[in-house]
Amino acid sequence: MTIVEEIKSANLxxxxxxxxxxxxxSMVLDDAGFLVPSxxxxxxxxxxxxxxxTSCPGIRGDSVFTQTDVEPGARFDQMWGRYFxxxxxxxxxxxxxxxxxxxxxxxxxxxxxxxxxxxxxxLVTGYDPDYPIGTRSRITANLEEIRQRAGSKYCPxxxxxxxxxxxxxxxxxxxxxRPCDIxxxxxxxxxxxxxxxxxxxxxxxxxxxxxxxxxxxHLLTRLGVEKSEDxxxxxxxxxxxxxxxxxxxxxxTVKTCTYNESWGGVLRKHTHSLCKxxxxxxxxxxxxxxxxxxxxxxxxxxxxxxxxxxxxxxxxTTIGRDLLRHAIGAGILAxxxxxxxxxxxxxxxxxxxxxxxxxRISAYRLMGHRxxxxxxxxxxxxxxxxSLVRKIVMFxxxxxxxxxxxx
Numbered sequence: 001m002t003i004v005e006e007i008k009s010a011n012l013x014x015x016x017x018x019x020x021x022x023x024x025x026s027m028v029l030d031d032a033g034f035l036v037p038s039x040x041x042x043x044x045x046x047x048x049x050x051x052x053x054t055s056c057p058g059i060r061g062d063s064v065f066t067q068t069d070v071e072p073g074a075r076f077d078q079m080w081g082r083y084f085x086x087x088x089x090x091x092x093x094x095x096x097x098x099x100x101x102x103x104x105x106x107x108x109x110x111x112x113x114x115x116x117x118x119x120x121x122x123l124v125t126g127y128d129p130d131y132p133i134g135t136r137s138r139i140t141a142n143l144e145e146i147r148q149r150a151g152s153k154y155c156p157x158x159x160x161x162x163x164x165x166x167x168x169x170x171x172x173x174x175x176x177x178r179p180c181d182i183x184x185x186x187x188x189x190x191x192x193x194x195x196x197x198x199x200x201x202x203x204x205x206x207x208x209x210x211x212x213x214x215x216x217x218h219l220l221t222r223l224g225v226e227k228s229e230d231x232x233x234x235x236x237x238x239x240x241x242x243x244x245x246x247x248x249x250x251x252x253t254v255k256t257c258t259y260n261e262s263w264g265g266v267l268r269k270h271t272h273s274l275c276k277x278x279x280x281x282x283x284x285x286x287x288x289x290x291x292x293x294x295x296x297x298x299x300x301x302x303x304x305x306x307x308x309x310x311x312x313x314x315x316x317t318t319i320g321r322d323l324l325r326h327a328i329g330a331g332i333l334a335x336x337x338x339x340x341x342x343x344x345x346x347x348x349x350x351x352x353x354x355x356x357x358x359x360r361i362s363a364y365r366l367m368g369h370r371x372x373x374x375x376x377x378x379x380x381x382x383x384x385x386x387s388l389v390r391k392i393v394m395f396x397x398x399x400x401x402x403x404x405x406x407x
Contacts, residue, residue: 012058017161033212089335103311151238204283206291215270287320
């Protein structure tokens, strides 16, 4: 059994597409509705297998920071990791701000990188025109295409499969992907993948998990859509903040629901099991990472009423710091500095996920599930301050969920 087959059989493949990019292979939906490398992507050379073993997020969950990793000029927070600059802001382009899931920060930066000649293209993910509830990732230098690919896609995606095109050519590129995609690529670059000469910027966003295609079929049912073939265009978010989920049908009908109904009511229940024990939903290996800078209510919970988009924007590396400074100086972004503690109120879900991570992992191991490698010091760091009662409650809840999943 190859290393890729081992990862798939252990249900540890999140479908990033890195292994497929090494052999120009393809990605397919498995029975659970998640993207995995097809059989033509499982046979690798010894050198390629070594890169996968070093890089795959199904094997490595330890690329997160502790206090000992802080470099000169950087700051560190035990929950939000290493950073050089934290801010809230938005794209100064009103159309991009409206199109994006929050403030359009990443789309604005991506457009500017191409327009200013700093990169030859950006690897971005959009909806698949041949299967509108799915995605397609590719390198593009088309500014309108980058704009149209703005917004979150709450469905399976394999951004790194698009690196196959980069491997065959020259040029400098920015890559936009989930935290697991970016961490995989960062590890691969550090391990000597020749693609490092083509990658200039790594850009990410906060992620609470990848929902399955099955989950999106359930979402269509919730919207009153009988068949996925009836959908000509789907948009999970954007066109406002947070923006409604909108399905346009071939007969001209438009079905909508709120973001909270879509994500909170359906899709979050269908996220990949690996996402539930992910050490990095906050893009610690990215140069720049963005997220929703939610406003909170009196009890500290995010408010999802429509408003002008506002992004949390964090520079995690010196490259990201310089890029962000230049983008602000060029008038691409409007930002205000941020006390990192304010992120606790903006992203309480990510805060809870990190605090509970060690307990969840223990439950997975007890139930016989294979898990990635983690940094023990980081897990202790996240759980600091958690009461024993809270840990027992979360451990029990995770065990019950895993038992239900076996039935």
